Structures are given as C-alpha cells and as structure tokens.
Amino acid sequence: MADIVLDKVNKKFPDGTVAVQDVDLEIADGEFVILVGPSGCGKSTTLNMIAGLEDISSGELRIGGQRVNDKAPRDRDIAMVFQSYALYPNMTVRENMAFPLRLAKLDKETINQKVDEAAKVLELTPLLDRKPANLSGGQRQRVAMGRAIVRQPKAFLMDEPLSNLDAKLRVQMRTVVSRLQKQLGTTTVYVTHDQTEAMTLGDRVVIMRGGAVQQVGPPQELYDHPRNLFVAGFIGSPSMNFLHAAVQDGGLRTALGDVPLGDRVRRELEAADAPRELILGIRPEHFEDAELVDEESRRRGLEFEAPVEIVESMGSDKYVYFTVEGEKASAAELEELAADAGAADFSGAGSNLVTRLSAESPVAEGQSRRVWFNLEKIHLFDPANGRNLTLHEGRAAGALAD
Amino acid sequence: MATGTETTTRARLRWGLLDVFVVVFALVPVLWIASLSFKTPATLTDGNFIPREWTLDNYKTIFDTDQFVRALVNSIGIALIATLVAVVLGAMAAYAISRLDFPGKRLLVGVSLLIAMFPQVSLVSPLFEIERQLGLFDTWPGLILPYITFALPLAIYTLSAFFKQIPWDLEKAAKMDGATQGQAFRRVIAPLAAPGLFTTAILVFIFCWNDFLFAITLTSTERARTVPVALSFFTGESQFEDPTGAICAAAVVITIPIILFVLFFQRRIVSGLTSGAVKG
Numbered sequence: 001m002a003d004i005v006l007d008k009v010n011k012k013f014p015d016g017t018v019a020v021q022d023v024d025l026e027i028a029d030g031e032f033v034i035l036v037g038p039s040g041c042g043k044s045t046t047l048n049m050i051a052g053l054e055d056i057s058s059g060e061l062r063i064g065g066q067r068v069n070d071k072a073p074r075d076r077d078i079a080m081v082f083q084s085y086a087l088y089p090n091m092t093v094r095e096n097m098a099f100p101l102r103l104a105k106l107d108k109e110t111i112n113q114k115v116d117e118a119a120k121v122l123e124l125t126p127l128l129d130r131k132p133a134n135l136s137g138g139q140r141q142r143v144a145m146g147r148a149i150v151r152q153p154k155a156f157l158m159d160e161p162l163s164n165l166d167a168k169l170r171v172q173m174r175t176v177v178s179r180l181q182k183q184l185g186t187t188t189v190y191v192t193h194d195q196t197e198a199m200t201l202g203d204r205v206v207i208m209r210g211g212a213v214q215q216v217g218p219p220q221e222l223y224d225h226p227r228n229l230f231v232a233g234f235i236g237s238p239s240m241n242f243l244h245a246a247v248q249d250g251g252l253r254t255a256l257g258d259v260p261l262g263d264r265v266r267r268e269l270e271a272a273d274a275p276r277e278l279i280l281g282i283r284p285e286h287f288e289d290a291e292l293v294d295e296e297s298r299r300r301g302l303e304f305e306a307p308v309e310i311v312e313s314m315g316s317d318k319y320v321y322f323t324v325e326g327e328k329a330s331a332a333e334l335e336e337l338a339a340d341a342g343a344a345d346f347s348g349a350g351s352n353l354v355t356r357l358s359a360e361s362p363v364a365e366g367q368s369r370r371v372w373f374n375l376e377k378i379h380l381f382d383p384a385n386g387r388n389l390t391l392h393e394g395r396a397a398g399a400l401a402d
Numbered sequence: 403m404a405t406g407t408e409t410t411t412r413a414r415l416r417w418g419l420l421d422v423f424v425v426v427f428a429l430v431p432v433l434w435i436a437s438l439s440f441k442t443p444a445t446l447t448d449g450n451f452i453p454r455e456w457t458l459d460n461y462k463t464i465f466d467t468d469q470f471v472r473a474l475v476n477s478i479g480i481a482l483i484a485t486l487v488a489v490v491l492g493a494m495a496a497y498a499i500s501r502l503d504f505p506g507k508r509l510l511v512g513v514s515l516l517i518a519m520f521p522q523v524s525l526v527s528p529l530f531e532i533e534r535q536l537g538l539f540d541t542w543p544g545l546i547l548p549y550i551t552f553a554l555p556l557a558i559y560t561l562s563a564f565f566k567q568i569p570w571d572l573e574k575a576a577k578m579d580g581a582t583q584g585q586a587f588r589r590v591i592a593p594l595a596a597p598g599l600f601t602t603a604i605l606v607f608i609f610c611w612n613d614f615l616f617a618i619t620l621t622s623t624e625r626a627r628t629v630p631v632a633l634s635f636f637t638g639e640s641q642f643e644d645p646t647g648a649i650c651a652a653a654v655v656i657t658i659p660i661i662l663f664v665l666f667f668q669r670r671i672v673s674g675l676t677s678g679a680v681k682g
Contacts, residue, residue, distance in 0.1 A: 053574050074580040086575035090593045099589075100579035147579065157578075 002064030002154040003029045004050060004187060009059035011045050011211075019045040020211045022059075030185045032178075034202035036192055037234070038340035042211035043191045044159060050189060051157050052076050064154055074103075079148035083160040085140045087132040093119075093143050094128040100151045118150040121180070138169045145180065155187040162197065174200060193340075195235050199223070207231050209336070225396045229386035230333040232281050232379055238319065238354045239337075242329040245280040245380070252380075252399075254280055255326030255351060256304040256373070262400040265380060268389055278389070279329045281379040284319065287355035289363060290370035300400070301374045306353070308367050313359070320363055322353040322371070331383040375399050432657075439650035446646055460651035470652060472624045473632030478659060480542055480628060481610040484549035488606050489599060491550070492557025497587065499558065500565040501573075511558075518555035526619045533620055540622045548616050553606040560605065564598025565591070600667040607663055611656075629656045 004027040011020040020042040027033045035043040048054040050061060052073035061069055068076050087096050094115055101111045119125045122142045132140055141161060148156055162170045178201055181188050192198055198205045199219040207214040207222065215227045226232035232240050245252040250266055252259040268274065290303050312319040328351050355371060363369050376398035380389045390396050438446065439460050441453045448454065464470045499507060529548060538544035568591060576586035617628045633652050636645050
C-alpha cells in the first residue's frame with residue numbers, strides 16, 4: 001500500500017497534441033480517487049501514465065515516495081482492471097488469476113491458496129475451472145478484479161471497469177467495488193466518464209477537461225461549490241439549468257425575472273474588466289411550486305410563471321420541464337458538455353428548464369404554473385472563462401450574499 | 403410452408419450434386435495415380451480404373467533405390483527447417499508491423515509484397531551464380547535460404563492479419579501483471595495467435611515441399627536434391643524398364659507427408675479462440 005503523487009505531470013504526444021497538462025495530485029494511502037470527465041479529457045492517459053503504459057513527458061510521478069517515471073509497469077507493483085476486462089481467453093479463471101503470481105515465481109501452494117482466497121471474496125469459487133468465453137459479463141468483470149487483488153499490490157488502477165455492463169448490473173457492481181476497496185484499504189484510482197459513478201464511489205473526485213484538472217474534492221463539495229461552469233454542468237443529474245443574464249442597474253435581467261444582487265457580487269461586477277453578461281446556474285431541486293413555499297422562504301427567492309411542457313412523476317418528487325423565452329446561455333464549456341452528452345444539435349427555441357418539485361404539487365402538462373426558486377442557491381458564471389463569481393473562499397454563497 | 407421445405411430440399415439437392423461434382427473432379431486424378439501405382443507393368447496401360455492385378459512392386463522399387471529415399475530425407479529436412487525459420491521470423495516481423503508505428507513501416511510492407519510478386523524464374527540464374535560463388539550450391543542451406551526469402555512475405559501477411567485481431571489490452575494486462583515484453587508475447591500473444599501460426603506453417607511447408615524450380619537449378623547431386631526433382635530424374639533399375647509405375651508410387655508417397663502435416667495442424671486451427679477475452 002502506498003500513496004501516489006503526481007507532480008506537474010504532462011503528456012505530449014509526438015504529433016504535438018497535449019493530452020495532459022500540469023496535473024498535480026496527491027492521493028493518500030488507502031484513498032479512493034475518481035478521475036472523471038468527458039471523452040478525450042486526458043483521464044485515461046493520466047491513468048496509463050500512473051500504470052506505466054504511457055511515458056511521462058515531463059513532471060514526476062511518485063508511488064510510495066519513490067520516483068517511478070522510468071520504471072516498467074512490472075516494477076511498479078500496481079494492478080489494473082481494464083474496461084474490456086482483458087482476460088486471457090486461453091486460460092481458465094484459475095489460471096487467469098494465478099498468472100501474476102506465476103510471473104512473480106511464487107510456489108504452487110501459495111498461488112493456489114491466494115487464488116482460492118481471492119475467489120472466495122468475489123464469489124468466483126464455482127467458476128474457477130471455466131474459460132472466460134463461458135462467463136457472463138458480470139462474472140468476467142469479477143475475474144478481472146480477482147486478477148488485480150490476488151497479488152495484493154500497492155495500488156489498483158481501474159479504467160472504466162463497469163461501463164461494459166448493463167445498467168442494473170452496473171449499480172450492483174458499484175457496491176461490490178466500493179465494499180472491496182473499503183475491505184482491502186488499497187489506494188485506488190478509478191477512471192470513469194459517468195458522473196453518477198464518480199459521485200457515489202469516490203472519497204475524492206478529480207474533474208478533468210482538455211487535459212487539465214478543473215477541480216478536486218469530495219463529491220458533495222463539487223456538487224455544492226463548483227469552481228467553474230464546466231464542473232457545475234458536468235456534476236449532477238439532471239444537470240444544472242443555465243440561463244443568460246444581463247447585468248443592469250445593479251441587478252440581473254433574466255428570462256425568469258430581475259434577480260437582485262448582494263453586495264459581494266455587485267462589488268465584483270464593478271471592476272473595470274467585469275463581464276456585462278453572465279450565465280446564471282440553478283440546480284433542478286432549488287425550484288419549488290410557488291403554492292408550497294412558506295412565507296419565510298418566499299422572501300429568499302424569486303417567482304416566475306411559465307408554461308409546463310412535460311411532467312415526469314418519480315413518486316417521491318416530480319421532474320417538471322418548462323420552456324422559457326429569451327436568449328440561450330452560451331459558452332464553450334456548455335457546448336462541450338452538450339456534445340459529450342450527444343445533444344449538441346438537439347435544442348428547441350428558447351431555454352429549457354428542468355425543475356424538481358414536491359410530489360404534492362398539482363402541476364399538470366399544458367398549464368401555466370407559478371414556480372419559486374432559491375436565490376441563495378444560484379450560481380453566476382463569467383461566460384468568458386467559466387469562473388464561478390458566487391464562490392468565495394471555496395464556498396458558493398448565492399446571489400444575495402453581502 | 404410446403405413450398406418452403408420443397409425449395410430447401412431442391413436447393414440441398416442442387417448443392418449436393420455440385421459438391422459431388424467438385425469432389426470427383428478433384429479426386430479422380432489423385433485416385434488414378436494411386437491406381438497406376440498398384441498396377442503391374444503389363445496391365446499399366448489397360449485403361450482400367452481399378453487394377454486387375456494388384457502389386458506392391460512399384461513401392462518396393464522406389465524404396466530400394468537410394469536415390470528416392472535420400473531425396474525424401476532432403477525434402478523433409480529442408481521444408482521443415484525453412485518452415486520453422488520463416489514462421490518464427492515472420493511472427494516477429496508481423497507482430498512489429500501490427501503493433502508498432504515505426505518510420506518506414508509502409509515501405510517495409512511494400513517491399514515484402516514486391517518480393518512475393520517478383521517472378522522467380524528471373525531470379526534463378528543470378529541465384530545460381532551467387533550460390534556457386536558462396537559455395538552454397540547443392541547444399542541444404544542453398545535451398546533453405548531462398549525458400550525462407552520467398553515464404554516470409556506470405557508469412558508476414560497472414561500473421562499480421564491474425565495479430566491485428568488480438569486485443570491490445572491483453573498485452574497491457576500482461577505487462578501490468580508483471581510480464582516482460584518477451585513474456586507477454588510468449589505466454590499471452592503467441593498462444594492466441596496459434597491458429598495463425600499453424601495456418602502459416604502449413605502454407606509455407608506446402609510451398610517449400612512443392613517447389614521444383616529452385617530445387618532443379620540449385621542442386622546437382624543427391625546431397626540436396628528434393629523429391630520433385632528426383633522424380634523427374636527417375637529412370638528405374640535399368641534403362642529398359644518403364645518407370646511409370648514407380649513414378650506413380652513415388653507421387654503417392656510424397657503426398658503423404660503433406661496430408662499428415664495438414665491433418666495434424668488442422669485440428670489446432672480453431673477459429674474463435676480469442677472469444678471471451680474482451681467484451682464484444
């Protein structure tokens with residue numbers, strides 16, 4: 001077991017593309033860290049550099065306090081689980097799991113004992129004599145994990161290990177991975193493009209975009225206090241609503257009405273180079289049916305009326321979709337996120353608003369409905385660089401903070 | 403549904419007849435040769451497909467002559483060595499071509515293709531001169547070397563197609579599991595490429611075994627003369643004897659190693675060996 005430190009690590013390919021730039025990351029012993037981001041953000045390249053499958057262009061990588069930049073994968077004592085599982089098809093499950101031990105030249109008895117132990121942990125014992133071709137997806141995935149844990153390495157690297165499983169199995173395996181990691185207490189770096197996996201699994205999440213780290217922190221912190229537009233848009237499902245907002249007379253003019261500003265944000269906007277247009281971000285759960293809001297909360301928020309487009313009743317609450325008139329929020333980050341979700345060319349007129357209202361709300365499709373939203377929970381972003389203007393000392397304070 | 407079954411029966415019949423025709427067409431000459439090899443000199447030309455009088459004299463004759471046995475040994479030795487070397491070298495080259503991106507890769511592939519397409523007849527005279535100068539003329543290496551040269555492009559082509567099918571992740575996984583590059587190749591990649599290796603071995607072996615052009619130009623005595631050439635020099639015990647029966651017997655004998663070789667390796671050419679390695 002060991003800690004992993006990335007010190008200004010860069011990866012530049014021979015053709016000049018920079019896949020990873022200046023990544024600084026300290027992963028403590030036993031920590032479960034998730035690298036997440038859209039495809040092409042450099043997360044897999046970072047993992048491969050830790051594994052030793054890719055060279056590091058510049059910077060330093062230390063595992064257990066030792067510089068390992070020039071060490072071959074076999075000398076780093078780390079195990080990896082691949083997205084494709086990469087089981088050896090010519091070997092049985094037992095031989096697959098024994099392979100790293102045989103390469104390490106352990107004696108036969110120890111090998112058998114260790115394989116049996118690992119098989120028991122992953123409930124693979126009845127499958128030990130089968131070939132990978134005769135296993136289901138979930139079983140193959142478990143064999144791949146078994147091959148990784150069997151030699152008790154310093155760290156586990158996992159490259160989207162669950163993305164080939166179907167949705168139900170993925171949720172199930174998520175808990176298996178989580179439990180296994182806690183049980184073994186081994187440092188783990190886990191790569192995924194799925195923000196739900198990132199939120200539910202990790203002690204800490206690293207969000208990457210275009211080869212650079214955007215924000216590092218515990219899942220809840222990233223959710224509540226996103227440092228920039230990209231993090232805000234990437235984390236959360238359904239994702240945060242973004243609206244265009246124009247700065248006017250010390251307030252903001254938006255499609256939902258005029259938003260008053262507290263002193264802190266106003267001071268920020270008085271600077272000479274301050275943006276005249278902003279992007280307003282609100283999470284779906286910070287909306288509520290205006291009828292159901294008590295007097296005290298009402299004062300902290302703003303109300304607007306809009307036609308209801310679609311109502312999705314989830315039982316515990318309702319997802320209600322509104323269309324609001326007005327200019328769409330636009331920024332490079334948002335386009336990138338939309339492209340990653342595959343929805344870049346799918347957008348109607350005006351802005352779509354996703355809200356999560358209480359189940360008691362009598363809202364119905366086709367009606368117009370008054371909706372309240374919490375001003376203390378909104379975020380304001382600079383469209384030019386994506387910075388979160390409502391963030392002070394790492395805490396988001398909403399629009400009204402003094 | 404009645405019409406459906408009818409068409410399938412009719413289609414089956416049509417295909418069956420076609421298959422029988424092809425098999426008969428291919429096998430009749432072989433059976434004819436086999437039949438001739440069992441006939442006595444007197445009945446050789448009687449035109450019967452099934453010999454009236456069976457005899458093994460022809461086989462006795464060829465194995466009694468040192469000429470044939472010696473040629474058989476040469477053929478087997480030369481073909482096996484050339485096959486082994488070509489497959490090993492071809493495997494390494496094909497692996498590099500399918501895995502690495504090195505400068506001049508396309509050129510290398512192009513040149514090897516060029517060698518395969520070069521008419522061998524035009525190379526025979528220069529090779530003859532070169533081998534005489536180097537003292538390779540009429541030796542085993544004198545045949546093995548050109549065989550390897552002409553078999554390598556074939557080997558590289560077949561093998562790189564097989565290597566490309568093997569998921570690269572397996573090699574990475576082996577490296578992560580603690581294997582060196584060599585161990586990863588030997589213990590993970592090569593076993594998976596086995597069908598390709600055997601297919602290539604069969605093709606190369608047949609090429610070497612059947613070659614007549616190089617063998618007749620680059621040999622002069624029994625030291626390195628292979629069976630196809632020896633057959634053409636076959637005259638029988640005395641010059642008055644008609645060697646047709648013996649030639650037929652020899653022809654039957656030299657097809658046997660090929661059949662054995664193919665049967666032996668065919669069982670290992672199982673497709674879909676890599677299934678289960680990676681998803682999808």
